Amino acid sequence: MTDVFLDSCRNIIGGRHVLTAAADKAPYLTDWRGRFTGKARAVLRPANTAEVARLVQACAEHRVPLVPQGGKTGLVLGSVPDDSGLEVILSLGRLNRISDIDTGNRTMLVQAGCVLQQIQQAAAAEGMLFPLSLAAEGSCTIGGNLSTNAGGTAVLRYGNARELCLGLEVVTAQGEIWNGLRGLRKDNTGYDLRDLFIGAEGTLGVITAAVLKLYPMPRASITALLALDNPWQALSLLSLMQDHVGASLTAFELMSDFCLRLVAHHFPQLPKPFATAHPQYVLLEVSSAESEQHAVALLEMAIADAIERGHADDAVVATSMAQSAGLWQIREHISLAQSAAGKNIKHDISLPISNIPEFIEKTDDDLLEAFPGCQVVCFGHVGDGNLHYNVAPADGASHDAFLAHQPAINRIVHDNAHAFGGSISAEHGIGALKRGELSRYKSPVELNMMRAIKTALDPLGIMNPGKIL
Amino acid sequence: MTDVFLDSCRNIIGGRHVLTAAADKAPYLTDWRGRFTGKARAVLRPANTAEVARLVQACAEHRVPLVPQGGKTGLVLGSVPDDSGLEVILSLGRLNRISDIDTGNRTMLVQAGCVLQQIQQAAAAEGMLFPLSLAAEGSCTIGGNLSTNAGGTAVLRYGNARELCLGLEVVTAQGEIWNGLRGLRKDNTGYDLRDLFIGAEGTLGVITAAVLKLYPMPRASITALLALDNPWQALSLLSLMQDHVGASLTAFELMSDFCLRLVAHHFPQLPKPFATAHPQYVLLEVSSAESEQHAVALLEMAIADAIERGHADDAVVATSMAQSAGLWQIREHISLAQSAAGKNIKHDISLPISNIPEFIEKTDDDLLEAFPGCQVVCFGHVGDGNLHYNVAPADGASHDAFLAHQPAINRIVHDNAHAFGGSISAEHGIGALKRGELSRYKSPVELNMMRAIKTALDPLGIMNPGKIL
Structure with missing residues (x-):
């Protein structure tokens, strides 16, 4: 059977870069977290910009919708096709110079x-x-x-x-x-x-x-882990650190005690910096263009002041870049520990930094009232106002059964983020996954402007349809 | 005579905020540099956002074009009306909370x-x-x-x-x-x-x-003036400074010897940092979140290394914030000295930083060939790739006659900026003044996208018409 569109694609990039066999297409169809598998008419693998342009011309001529795809690591179903089988995937992998x-x-x-x-x-x-x-x-x-x-x-x-x-x-x-x-x-x-x-x-x-x-490249980056009573302390600690070290503050990450216990349980080989538990922790990093010695001195001075002023209760300061890496590992293992513990419901929200403590307090309360015993894994880039606020079932409860509550849990978390002036997607985007949520929280004025721009630049509606709008 | 549109404006913001008398409108009609005076049907002075919205609705209903105006300090005729007398000025001055x-x-x-x-x-x-x-x-x-x-x-x-x-x-x-x-x-x-x-x-x-x-707020900002042989040295100096002090480098300004001589001539009371002249100078500033002592030590260390490596020939380092202010005054008086010397032709261009020396060399040569004896006043924010490249007539020549060459001089400067990957407007914008230049240097693809967005968001074409596009 002749496929005029695919033939023109083959003319542009060569037949071996137009994948149509099911086995060839399969690696391009399933999203990163394995939650959704779409269908595609073909996967197109151009070698350069001119080929991309000619392929898009062919798509426009034949009204074929296309899905640009890179490393396919997105978390919101933005780079996988829908299940219509009408879309083509435009894989950019060969443009890698x-x-x-x-x-x-x-x-x-x-x-x-x-x-x-x-x-x-x-x-x-x-x-x-x-x-x-x-x-x-x-x-x-x-x-x-x-x-x-x-x-x-x-x-x-x-x-x-x-x-x-x-x-x-x-x-x-x-x-x-x-x-x-x-x-x-x-x-x-x-x-x-x-x-x-x-x-x-x-x-x-x-x-x-x-x-x-x-x-x-900074000459040195040195890390410390500080123990705190509550998220309010994190705010005053952040202000103090920025006042003392300015642009040298290169990370400021909040983690609850529950996060650290989860990591300690699943990765017992990692360092346990404090002998006793504290409700919250902040991992912070200071970088210096000058020297490791300067970074350590700057960090120690700022932390001494923070403890004296009551903005932190205790601290472990790495005295070398090697020790710093060990502290970072705790932070980086939270997601892995969560996966090891079972499925959970993830949120990628942002807030005005000053609203973070109240958001956490209220949302924790609301969730516990609606879902008694549920466990909140809250950590994130507090210096940017970005929280990964993930929710898992009570100890011993079924993770799969809990996932059925995702719409209700999203509603609580997103409604609170919105009420506190925040965003339902800090860094992951909208894709197909959060499209419904977007239309719930954006004003009609903003949605109309977005639609007007979409129509102006893509009047045929062939560019990654069903994503964002 | 009844003016339905103006009556509706009066209903929205009150008659005393709808200025129609010539004397009342006059302060809003002439651009900052006094080069152009437009006409306006009225000046509207809303008190809040709701009033702005209702005024724009009235403009849309009656198809009245409007010119938003703030402090009217722009240099490209972006906030003054044209001479049709059809436009209204929407002055935002009362929204000042x-x-x-x-x-x-x-x-x-x-x-x-x-x-x-x-x-x-x-x-x-x-x-x-x-x-x-x-x-x-x-x-x-x-x-x-x-x-x-x-x-x-x-x-x-x-x-x-x-x-x-x-x-x-x-x-x-x-x-x-x-x-x-x-x-x-x-x-x-x-x-x-x-x-x-x-x-x-x-x-x-x-x-x-x-x-x-x-x-x-940084605790201290300390300045130094460095003497250089040529703009190429400025590039290696910039790299070295950024390597040594990172984000603490808060200013890096290039000035030619001609700039300093102009300042010394018109403002003899200002400091003269060097006993002998050098072809180029760099004013640089280091800020510290820590202390004045830290800023001075950091700056001195970096400059010592720069001189040892041959990236600068000589240096005057301020040892206090007070001395720093004196060095900044030289930089800030260049424009004033130019004005005192007479009219000149100004350009606000940007370049990839690495292309600045070749741009200066070639453009100086091209201008001297076309206009023998003309004087280039070149200074700017080299750390951002932004040059103020101004051209004045030969000593003793008529400034007014020279201004007649503005189109030819613009062509040389802008063509060279474009050829070196630069922009014809770094920080001033396009307004009505550079609209013709924009259409010359932007690609049709880009202009078409801009027009499509303009039409999508302002289909009636009432928002500041004749500016940019």
Whole structure:
């Protein structure tokens, strides 16, 4: 049977890069957490921007909806197709070249399919830092990072993916190439199209390349774990730390005692910094352009002041970068410990930092009232106002049965986040998963503007339909 | 004679805030540099966002184009009306309240008509820093700063106005109020409307309020003036400084010897740091969250290394914040000295930092070839890639006659900026003045996307027409 559309795709990128066999397509269809498997008419694997443009032209001509896909590590079903079988997946994996590292301008030019870790390493090889860092960095691609405006652990100091990008190349929904690959820190020449495509999750166009900002590599980063009575103390501790060390504060992560007990239970080999339990902990990191000695002295001075003022009850300060890594491992094992404990209901919310303690108090109360005995695993990037507020069933209760309560639990958590001026998606995006939630919490004025922009840039509606809007 | 439109405006905001007499309108019609005087049907002075919304509704109903106006300090004719007499000016000056300073979230909520200096002072009164700083700060308003994505002297460390804003309130072209006043550092819930309105110069909607980011106030800022042979040395000096002091480098300004001689001639009372002349100078500033002593030690250490490595020939280091202020005065008097010397042709360009030396060399050569004896006053925020590259006639030549060459001189400077990957407007915007230049240097793909967005959000074309597009 002749398929005119697929034949034109084969003409553009060669038959072996147009995957139609079920076994060939399978690796592209299931989302990262294994919750959903879509269908695709084909998987298209272009080699360069010109091929992407021609493929999008073919999609436009034949009205074929397309789903741009990078490392497929998203958590909101943004990069997998729906189950109609009508969509094609546009895999950017072959656009994986780093073509220019300009140390004088502190920028690098990368293609969308470059894996984040590859970019970090290429920068480090030049003695520079590309600060974006997140759990999936070994698999995720920069095109996906930019399309979802990824966050991660370095946002406090360096900002989200948006703040780390100076310029973009985008294939529009008409299959034209927009070369916005500017390496400029100041450019006030019209509308900010760059930031419109960043975070648009592939619904307005396909990001094919980017100019990224690089930073000098700090000479040292030193970590401490502080014991606190409650989240209110974390707020005053954060203010004090920022006052004392300014931009040298590169991480400020809150973790409840329940998080640490979960980690200790599932990973008994990890350090146990305190002999007695405290209700909350803050992991903080100070980086210095000067020296390890300077970082340690700065951190110790600030912590001594924090304890004297009652902003923390106890502290363990790493005295070397090696000890620092050990403390970070506790933080990084929370998600793994949670997975080992069974399924749970995750939320990726953000709040004005000053509202975090009251949000936690009220939401904990509301959940315990509705679901007695449920267990809250609350941790996150408090310096950015971002909490991972996850909910697990009571000890011994069925995890699968508990998951049936997800809509009601989402409602409590998201309603409270919204009421406290927060967001239902801090760093993961909307995708297909949170689309219903988005329309619940966004104002009609904002939704209408978003729809008007979608229609203006993608009038045929072929770009990643069913995501965000 | 009945004017139905103006009567409805009077109903909304009261007759005394609808200015129609020539003498009342006059202060709103002429641009900051006194180069252009437009006409207006009326000046409307609403008191709050609801009134702005109702006025825009009236404008939409009667198809009356409107020009939002703040402090009117822009340099590109973005906030003055054209000479048709059909436009109304929407002056935001009465929306001047600072309603919430949240030290825990490090944010403040301000109305669009707040003067920048008023905002800086309100932050400082709480011990915080609002970093946006520019020459017009005593007159310009934050609504204008955001609408033009203002730059200034603190961009190297803190970014442009865009990076200092977390949320906006906007009255749309339909006269609806979009409440996007979020105080969140992470929020990935759909398209980035905030950054679309920032820098749109009032052509997509009217910014009425904003949530701004605050920073801890550094304990000390210390300045040095370094003598260099050429702009190439400035690049290696910048890299070395960033490597040594990281985010503590808060200013890095290049000035040619001609700039310093101009200042010394017109302001003989200012300090003359070096006994002999050098071709170029860099003013740099190091700030410390710790202490003045730390800032001085850090700066001295870095400069000693710079001189040892040959990245600078000589240096004068301020040993106190008072001495630092004296060195800044030299930099700040360049524009004043230029004005005293007579009219000149100004350019506000940006470049990839690594291309600055070659741009200067080639553009100096091209101009001298075309206009023998012309004098280039080149200085700027080199740490951000932003040059103020101004051109004056040969000694003794007529300034007025020279101004007639402005189109040819613009062409040389802008063509070279474009060829070196730069921008024709780094921090001033496009307005009506550079609209022709914009269409020359932007690609059709980009212009078409901008037009599509303009039409989508302002289908009647009433928002600041003739600006940008």
